Amino acid sequence: MTDALSRLLETRDWLLADGATGTNLFNMGLSSGDAPELWNVDQPQNIKKLYSMAVNAGSDLFLTNSFGGNASRLKLHNSQSRVRELNRAAAEIGREVADTAGRPVVVAGSVGPTGEIFAPMGTMTHEIAVEMFHEQAEGLKEGGADVLWVETISAPEEFKAAAEAARLANMPWCGTMSFDTAGRTMMGVTSAQLAALVEKFPNPPLAFGANCGVGASDLMRTIMGFVASGTERPIIAKGNAGIPRYVDGHIHYDGTPDLMADYACLARDAGATIIGGCCGTMPEHLAAMRQALENRPRGERPSLEEIAAKLGGFSSDSDGTGDDSTTPERSRGRRRRS
DSSP: OOOHHHHHHHHOSOEEOOOOSHHHHHHTTOOTTSOGGGHHHHOHHHHHHHHHHHHHHTOSEEEOSOTTOSHHHHGGGTOGGGHHHHHHHHHHHHHHHHHTSSSOOEEEEEEOOOSOOBTTTSSBOHHHHHHHHHHHHHHHHHHTOSEEEEEEEOOHHHHHHHHHHHHHTTOOEEEEEOOOBTTBOTTOOOHHHHHHHHTTSSSOOSEEEEEESSOHHHHHHHHHHHHHTTOOSOEEEEEOSSOEEEETTEEEEOOOHHHHHHHHHHHHHHTOSEEEEOTTOOHHHHHHHHHHHHHSOOOOOOOHHHHHHHHOOOSSSOOSSSOOTTSOGGGGSOOOOO
């Protein structure tokens, strides 16, 4: 039997993913510096609410509250011995929400970075990373996650370790990197390099793409890079809701529901199949995205000029590839506030 995500991809030409985890949990009372994963056991009603808000807004898949659920990250909270427990709980709550949705909804087990630097610059080894990711994957699998969702990765070595862990757990997976440094990841990976990398794995992801980063415009430019690589694999676009601003003592993302609706359709028209939001994306953004995707006709692939005009200018002149000839001149100006 094929997995739940593959079945949806066979029948739909776009899927709506979820929005922010941290932003929504902070609004529920999570304190800065606390481990969100502990809420899977201590505040399960809030995690159920988090998942339900995405499903009720129209998401076809949502990520579990397990982004920092590996031993390296949980060690910061003296909870490294609870990896399996916390990930299993994250997925179990998700399974309950998905199974009562009344339509097919995919539970995607979120797997974030270890937070460590790989050798030789750092101390993290491939073997240790695989062990950490595998432990997390087994917990998510036990809880009923349909697919592993590796996200916000910067280093190819970490992506490779997560892929191997998915293989050891015998689970399908998806993977995204964060392109937040002039069109590259923090460790220098370009969109073309990621598109090539995923095809080298013995267990390539069901879909791959970009999440988080600087803003919707920059993420769209990365999506265009994936498409230009000629990949035939489904592409994931999960951009932030605008740009973060410090307002009244907290971080606020300035992207409106209308802007995220425009972004969703631009992502679809550019070639993305799984489209969602990241930091700052609330249920009202998701609802606007769903409505736009359902009601706006598919258009031609947008140009970078069109993307900048609708979503605001780019944060850098470079798209990370070394070919800046197609970057709109307007990108040198300030971003338009949403």
